[in-house]
Amino acid sequence: GGGDSEIWDTILDGIRHGTDPAHEEYWGDVRDYDQRLVEMAAFGFALAAIPEHIWSPLAPQEQDHLYNWLNQINSHPCYDCNWLFFNVLVNVGFRTIGRPYDAVQLENNLKRMDVFYLGEGWYSDGINGHSDYYGPFAIHYYALLYAKLMNKEDPERSRVFKERARLFAAEFLGW
Numbered sequence: 001g002g003g004d005s006e007i008w009d010t011i012l013d014g015i016r017h018g019t020d021p022a023h024e025e026y027w028g029d030v031r032d033y034d035q036r037l038v039e040m041a042a043f044g045f046a047l048a049a050i051p052e053h054i055w056s057p058l059a060p061q062e063q064d065h066l067y068n069w070l071n072q073i074n075s076h077p078c079y080d081c082n083w084l085f086f087n088v089l090v091n092v093g094f095r096t097i098g099r100p101y102d103a104v105q106l107e108n109n110l111k112r113m114d115v116f117y118l119g120e121g122w123y124s125d126g127i128n129g130h131s132d133y134y135g136p137f138a139i140h141y142y143a144l145l146y147a148k149l150m151n152k153e154d155p156e157r158s159r160v161f162k163e164r165a166r167l168f169a170a171e172f173l174g175w
Contacts, residue, residue: 047093081126085142121168
């Protein structure tokens with residue numbers, strides 16, 4: 001939310017080292033269903049929300065390293081649950097910074113999330129998944145980030161995500 005921080009240099013050094021395959025601190029190549037796919041969502045969101053802090057300060061080769069490391073999410077499956085939003089956020093970040101992104105997978109994942117919708121604001125966390133506090137919190141959280149970032153580009157879906165979150169909040173208070 002605005003302001004400045006003394007830790008940006010540390011964060012950027014972490015990104016530089018962690019995404020450089022030749023560096024000893026490289027985060028490594030990911031595998032199918034890898035926990036690192038989860039962590040990529042934060043970077044995707046940052047690319048979309050604050051590229052001036054997380055993308056622009058990087059040299060072109062460092063940008064390539066970050067892009068290539070994150071782009072692994074487009075060639076490895078995530079679990080068929082709220083994890084699908086991790087791919088969505090990374091691809092929205094790529095779109096924002098003008099890098100190639102997987103528009104087909106982004107759309108397919110968003111459509112898949114609709115299959116998890118149970119009505120009245122509630123989601124299951126996957127087909128026959130649980131419907132406790134965690135799944136909806138995760139799904140609504142990422143859906144509202146998407147709605148904020150893509151409101152102009154995808155106004156109808158953004159409206160639907162906002163309405164579902166509103167319905168969930170009212171139901172959840174009593175739950």
